[in-house]
Amino acid sequence: MGILITGLVLFLGIHLVPVLTGMRNNLFSSLGEKRYKGMFSLVSALGLILIVVGYARAPSEPYLFAPFPFAIMIAPLVMIISFILLAAANMKTHIRHTVKHPMLIGVGLWATVHMLANGELKATLLFGAFLAYAIIDLLSATSRHAVKSFTPTSRHDVRAVLGGIVIALLVMTVHRLLFGVKAVHWGV
Structure with a gap:
């Protein structure tokens, strides 16, 4: 169940960053558009993989x-x-x-x-x-x-x-x- 929870935290957490406009703007300005989008995509993909694996393994x-x-x-x-x-x-x-x-x-x-x-x-x-x-x-x-x-x-x-x-x-x-x-x- 831990893998599923970790995946949900990563996937949904990164998708909630735009809700926190201050955090999103700080990350966007410090990383730049390409790196921000790259980080967003990487964390999303990792979270999604962990969700799929975690759900399949959970009882x-x-x-x-x-x-x-x-x-x-x-x-x-x-x-x-x-x-x-x-x-x-x-x-x-x-x-x-x-x-x-x-x-x-x-x-x-x-x-x-x-x-x-x-x-x-x-x-x-x-x-x-x-x-x-x-x-x-x-x-x-x-x-x-x-x-x-x-x-x-x-x-x-x-x-x-x-x-x-x-x-x-x-x-x-x-x-x-x-x-x-x-x-x-x-x-x-």
């Missing part, structure tokens, strides 16, 4: 609560919405223009439905940490009015929706191969 028990059947039932729909939001976050979409922070909302939806559909300590730790990150970062971004100005286009919305649906369906199809749990009855 499945204890269970903190019984999985919520409703969360299991709605997970496929929530994941399609989540993937659409994640895709829209990096495009000039009307979705992004309206929602403002689709990536954080998508991560929050992903984390919530996965946490409620599992019940294991390791799953609650993993998805609870990502949910907490999404909430903290969303509150910070909203209070800082951290929204880039752009002109949305419908073609980006179409790409985000279609891309989000396709990727979500692919992930659900191979979920058991990737994560050891069959997410949909038609999955492999």
Whole structure:
């Protein structure tokens, strides 16, 4: 469990640096843009690797609560919405223009439905940490009015929706191969 926790601290910790604008600005000015982005990427990658390895090695028990059947039932729909939001976050979409922070909302939806559909300590730790990150970062971004100005286009919305649906369906199809749990009855 220690590897998982270390990975979460590194990955989510570095992603919370922009929330601490003073720290972020100091690091950015002392390291320069390239080194700051390089450090950010390196710490993120190391954290992500430790999360994957730590989660795989962590015991499945204890269970903190019984999985919520409703969360299991709605997970496929929530994941399609989540993937659409994640895709829209990096495009000039009307979705992004309206929602403002689709990536954080998508991560929050992903984390919530996965946490409620599992019940294991390791799953609650993993998805609870990502949910907490999404909430903290969303509150910070909203209070800082951290929204880039752009002109949305419908073609980006179409790409985000279609891309989000396709990727979500692919992930659900191979979920058991990737994560050891069959997410949909038609999955492999």
